[in-house]
Amino acid sequence: MAGTSAPEGRRRLTRGWPGLCLVVALVVLAIGVVLSTGVGGERVSQSISNVGLCLGAITAALACLLRARSYRGRARWGWALIGLGVLAWGLGQGAWVYLESYRGDEVPFPSQADIGYMGMVVFTPAGLLVLPSQAQALANRARSVLDGLMVATSLVLIAWILIITPMLNTGHDSMLALPISLAYPLGDVVIVTIVIYMTALQRQQGRDFGRLALVGAGVVAFAISDIGYAYLNLIGIYQSGGVTDIGWFAGFSLILLAARKPADAATDTSGSDAEAVEGAQIGVLLPYVAVLAALAITVVWFARTGQSNAFVVYTRSALILLMVGRQLLTLLENRSLTRNLEGRVADRTAELSASEQRFHALVQHSTDVVTVVSPESEVLYQSESLQRVFGASPQRLTGRRLTDMLTPAAAATLAEALRSLGGRPYATTSIELTLHRGDGGYRQAEITITNLLGDPSVGGLVLNTRDISERKLLQEQLVHEAYHDGLTQLANRALFREQVSEALDARAEGEDVTVLFLDLDGFKEVNDSLGHLAGDQLLVRVADRLRAAVRADDIVARFGGDEFAVLIAAPLGAPDAEQVAQRIVDSLHDPFRIDTREMHVQASIGLAAGALLADALLNGQGEAGADQLMRNADLAMYRAKEAGGSGWASYHPQMLAGLVERLELEADLRLALERGELELYYQPSIDLADNRVSGFEALVRWQHPTRGMISPLDFIPIAEATGLIVPLGHWVLTEACRQAVAWGVREQDLRMAVNVSVRQFDRIDLAAVVAEVLAETGMPADKLCLEMTESVLMTDTEENLEQLVRLKALGVSLAIDDFGTGYSSLAYLRRFPVDTLKIDRSFVERIGAQTDDAALARTIVQLGQSLNMSTVAEGVEEYGQLAALRAMGCRFAQGFYFSPPVPAAVAGRLLHDGSATPAAV
Structure with a gap:
């Protein structure tokens, strides 16, 4: 069963098994009946029919017991007793099959099987009476009892005339045969009476009476077969497997359907009053219909036979007395109802008078x-x-x-x-x-x-x-607050977007819509230094200047923080938007005076014109066009900020293409580690004293499956911005240490240098991560050098000092990469436990000329010597640079003059050769 869970499938099979067993029982019964009527009523066909009846009874009994499990209280006991009654009949039928099939002679009447049959006469009425119903008043209970007695007496009288009297006239073989024969139809009369009474009662109360109706129909079918069974037994011609089995099987089927009838998920109250009235009418007429039927049958019986019978006379008298009692009770109820009605009319009149007074008071006040x-x-x-x-x-x-x-x-x-x-x-x-x-x-x-x-x-x-x-x-105030910025009272993002959408949809031919997106330069420093109150005051002053700088028809909005926007409508191709942008930039040149301080902020502005949008987005799709236009202005604003700020830039489609490419590259970078696309290259460091390879610097490279080799300058900034640099740096550190151990770093005077980004350094667990990698790879701590930029020394001094001390405690060496570009102070160098200074390549490349950079390189070498630090020159590409560095006293160097970064296999050969310097050196 596709799409169905195993437990659900088992539940469906469990629900369907009674029907399956009933079908099997029906097939077995049909085979037995056909065989018994077709070939002389052989014993085999009788046994088959009896087995079908036994199976049908047991199936109906189990269904009733399962129904009982779904209830609590009286309902559970009621269905349990009904199930036991049907089960007793099934066991009696099983005993009949045994006696008939294995004893080899005719089954006597009565027999052990009748014990089981009689169980149904006992348990089933008890179960029906136990089934719950709503509580009734004393008068209603008395009326219900009288109605039940009238129905039962009428049915007994009808059964006496039509069934029992003919049985008595046929005679019997034993003292038990007659009572047991009479017990079946009389028991059925009792059950039918109870079912009729309970069904009428539940219908009168507006309750679900469908199950009781099915049980009653089943008992009627039973009664017909029981009458035939009793009669045929008394005259000595009964044989199993006959037509009487059909009535019993029909009774079991109806009882099974009653037990399996699903309960209503919710009570439907529509029309409940009409159903209650209809039920009450049926409940009142039912006893009288039964009495009239009994009296009519007695009249016909006397007219045909001319006989007089004491039982019939007494029963008719009892019916008359019950009818008189019922009428007296009705008269008493009518008198009580009349009194109650008069009292209710009086109360209703007083209530209406009070209600009218309350109505007038309510209306007036x-x-x-x-x-x-x-x-x-x-x-x-x-x-x-x-x-x-x-x-x-x-x-x-x-x-x-x-x-x-x-x-x-x-x-x-x-x-x-x-x-x-x-x-x-x-x-x-x-x-x-x-x-x-x-x-x-x-x-x-x-x-x-x-x-x-x-x-x-x-x-x-x-x-x-x-x-x-x-x-x-x-409402107007709430709408205003929902569409305006609470601080500056400018339009907010939601209102601005709606206005851009409307402007795009309503623009006429030859007109264009331009969005300006503004971000304040330097506002964060104001907030951080002077507090948010001063920042809010500054934003209000900026909003005032923006209003003064734009035209009367232009719309100014604040998106939040220090982000503003302007909507401009102008003729297509006119420079109005550029002029407004320049006026805004000029208006922010003058300082803002907040309290006693003067504050300076500038703005980076991005312009995006609607003319550059796709035609599909502007053809009745202003909302989509508004989103795209605002996004384009945002991209242009970042371009203006990258150009140095305090200016404006117009959107160009290449900006979006660059953003899309950056997003795609970011997504691919997230999968690069899993796909094995990243690879380490190694650039050797040379000891200038003997021209031997003293170590390697591990540099990551990305071999993209479709783009080829991607430069670190393209993906490292993305990794830094997105935080991917942390897992990437962990992988680089692990692979570099593993490679160093593979080269036999323990036996050689060789160091492996690995760059650590600011993002990694900011993590408090960096020392623990390094220690874990060292332990995992077996890398000696003194052979590992961690390189970091000068920015580490310039920010969060105390926290960074603690981080460096933790790393130094592991035994690793520390190096400052690109030294000389960050202008770190000598005091910081004295405090931090740094081992190596790496001279930035921008100083090395001008060493041959008499420039300030050459002097700075010489100063860095001398500084390292005075602080007992090693110096490494980066970017050596010419022999003259090498000779000058040797003359300065620089100890180590690396660059393309010796070797570019190479794969691990090539680096291994350089290490084996022991030298990477050209032959001319």
């Missing part, structure tokens, strides 16, 4: 103004609350047309509303009008009009008027 008018708007009634709410006298309105006292627009609206309700009794409509107050002012009012022309107590159209001026004012 209500916050709503109640007015009753004719279809022509003539005022028939006016509540006193008009004076309190609108300051007008009620007497001034009564008898006049309401439309004559309103403004023409309000009168037309009211007249149209009154006409729309004509011919629609009890219909309602609502309108909003502006009404005069007695003091000359105006108020917003909501009027609910109800057509009560057909109500004799009203006879007009009722107007409930309430003053909604404060609600309208609050």
Whole structure:
């Protein structure tokens, strides 16, 4: 079963097994009946039929017991007893099969099988009586008992005449045969009586009576077969496997259906009153129908036989007495109902009087103004609350047309509303009008009009008027707050987006829409140094200057923080947007004075014109075009900020292409580690004293499957910005240490240098990560050198010092990469436990000339010597640079003059050769 879970499938199979067993039992029974009627009633066919009956009974019994498990209390016991009764019959049938099939002689009557059959006569009525019903009053219970006795007595009388008397006339073989034969039909009469009574009762109470109806139909089928069974047994011609089995099997089937009938998920209350009335009528007529049927049968019986029978006479007398008692009880109930009705009428009259008084009080003191008018708007009634709410006298309105006292627009609206309700009794409509107050002012009012022309107590159209001026004012305030910035009162992002969308949809031919996106340069420093209160004051002043710099029709908005936007509509190709952008930049040149301080902020502005949008987004899709236009302006703003700020830049489609490429590259970088696309290259460091390889610097390279080799300058900034540098750096550190151990670093004077990014250095667990990698790879700590930039020394000094001390405690060496570009102070160098200074390549490349850079390189070498630090020159590409570095006393160097970064296999050969310097050196 596709799409079905195993537990659900098992539950469906469990629900369906009773039906399957019933089908099997039906097939077995049919085979037995056909064989018994076709070939002389052989014993084999009788056994097959009896087995089918046994299986059907046990199946119905188990279904009833399963139904009992789904209930609690009386319902559980009721269905359990019904199931036990049916199970007892099934066991009796099993005993019959045994006696008939294996004893080899005719089954006597009565026999052990009748014990099981009689179990159904005992348990089933008990179960039906246990089933719960709603509680009834004493009079109702007495009436129910009398009704049940009338039905039962009538059925017994009918059974006596039609069934029992013919049985008595046939005679019997033993003392038990007659009682047991009579027990079956009489027991069925009792069960049918109970079922009829319970079904009528539950229908009268509006409850689900479907299951009881099915049980009753099953018992009727049983009764028919029981009568035939008893009669055929008494005359000695009964044989199993005959037509009587069909009635029993039908009874089991109906009981099984009753047990398997699903319960309603929810009670449907629609029409419950009508069903209750219908049930009550059936409950009243049912006993009388049964009595009339019994009396009619006795009349016919006397007329045909002319016999007199004491049992029939006494039973008819009992019926008459029960009917008299029932009528007396009905008279008592009628008298009680009459008294109750009179009391209720009196109470209802007093209640109506009190209700009318409360109604008048509510109308007069209500916050709503109640007015009753004719279809022509003539005022028939006016509540006193008009004076309190609108300051007008009620007497001034009564008898006049309401439309004559309103403004023409309000009168037309009211007249149209009154006409729309004509011919629609009890219909309602609502309108909003502006009404005069007695003091000359105006108020917003909501009027609910109800057509009560057909109500004799009203006879007009009722107007409930309430003053909604404060609600309208609050709504306008909430709408304003939802679409405006609370600090500057400029439009917010939501309103600005709607206005851009409307402008795109409504622009005429030859017009263009341009969005300016502004971000303040230097605002974060103001917030961080002077606090948010000063920052908020500065934003308000900036908003004022923006309003003054734009044109009257331009829309200014604040998106939040220090982000602003301007919407400009101008002729296509006109420089209006650029001129507005330049005026904004110029207006921010002057300082802002906040309290006693002068503050300077500039703006980076991005411009995006609607003319560059795709035509598909502008053809009735202004919302999508607004989103794209605002995004384009945002991209252009970042381009202006990258150019140094305090200026503006226009959007170009290549900006979006660059952003898309960056996003794609970021997504690919996240998978590069898993795909094995990253590789380490190694650039050797040379000891200038003996030209031997003293170590390697591990540099990561990315071999993209479709783009080829990607430069670190392209993906390392992305990794830094997204935080991917942390897992990437961990991988580089692990692979570099593993490679160093593979080269035999323990036996050689060789060091492996690995770069550590600022993001990695900021993590408090960096020392623990390094220690874990060292332990995992077996790398000696003194052979590992961690390189970091000067920015580490310049920010968060105390925290970074603690980080360096933790790393130094592991035994690794520390190096400052690109030294000389960050202008770190000598005091910092003395405090930090740094081992190596790496001279930036920008100084090395000018060493041959007499420049400041050459002097700075010489100073760095001398500084390292004075602080007992090693110096490494980066970017050596010429022999002259090498000779000058040797003359300065620089100890180590690396660069393309010796070797570019190479794969591990090539680096291994360089290490094996022991030298990477050219032959000329």
